[in-house]
Amino acid sequence: MKILIVLAILAVFVAVTSASGCDKLQRLKVKSQWARAYSEGHDREDFSQAIWRAIFAQVPDARALFKRVGGDDTNSGDFVAHSLRVLAGLDIVISLLDQPEALQAELSHLQKQHDSRHIPDNYFAAFRLALGHVLPAQLGRCWDKKAWSDCFEVIAHGVQGH
């Protein structure tokens, strides 16, 4: 029994330390850099278009998950709407990075929406890699790779639920 408790404490400790990669300052950094990259108007559509093309180029099978929203053609009206919805969700999460309780609520809301779809972990990895390339291209300069990778981890874990 004691061993179990020790293991549980250890597991919590590991979880906390691995999540603590995204510290307060990094969160603020990600927030401000996201605001620049997320942009507005047509630039936002192009930004999300580039992200989704990069995702489907890595994991073409993932298109099957998005059949309902026109995933066969990323330029279709349905898919553009969907991709903007996804970025809007990401925008909410990133905007809440400095408010832990509200962040947790939003993440569990998103987790509920994703749970039934059984999304493989490597699709999340593809999303992360796509962001990792399109973000610096969009920002040009002044982007912190480490902060993004640490904080994306927090978001992805929250949505995946593990």
Added chain:
Amino acid sequence: MWRLLIFSALVAVSWAQGTGGIFAGRLAESDPRLGITAVRIFALEKKIDVLKEKLKYAEDHDPQQFIHELETRVTHEEGTGCTDRHFQCGGHDRECISDLLVCDGHKDCANEHDEDDDICSTDPVKAGNVFVGSTTWTSCLTREDRVTRIAITSTKRVKFFTARVRVNALIEADHTEGADHHTETDAYPAHGYYNFGTRRLILFPDAGDFAHIGVVCEFNKGDDERAECKLGLKASKHECAHALLHLKDH
């Protein structure tokens, strides 16, 4: 008529020298008409040499390249009608698309110009390319006009996002040091990317005097060999220096 004169002169000379020279000897022995042909061939060889020289000279004057350069410069002055970071599709369509979508494998322009081979050529940033030119500093650092070299050391273009080429380079800057004013060269490793849509190579030195300075080189002279570069503060884009770099011959 003058050929005959030359020939007779040659024959006369060879006779005057006796039978010493092979050329003269053969000329004297053989048919005079063959001799004339030999002189003609000799004259043709001379003409070909002159033509070869002219070809070398002609290489420096490429009308098509000149017109292309003029066109690019005029377009640059006129503006494309697109905002910064957008690509003008060109032709009669006058359509602007985001530079995130240029050369990404999807045809986004109505005229498909954003995936053209000449737009998506990676020639400007081939690893091994060395660009050289004189840099003029106007602020940030106190430096005399000196030569700067940018050597592309390696490039990477990820398959799933081809709108950019990641570039590693070595930036070398000459500067004068010491009482004897000798030239020293500082080398700064830098990383950055090439943007097809804007034809800009952007480099950030990793450390050293240039750590806070970004280098933005725009291939705006109508070819892949000349680039107008600006060195500016990374954060504010305040311009520190400018240079016109050209590809060094291998």
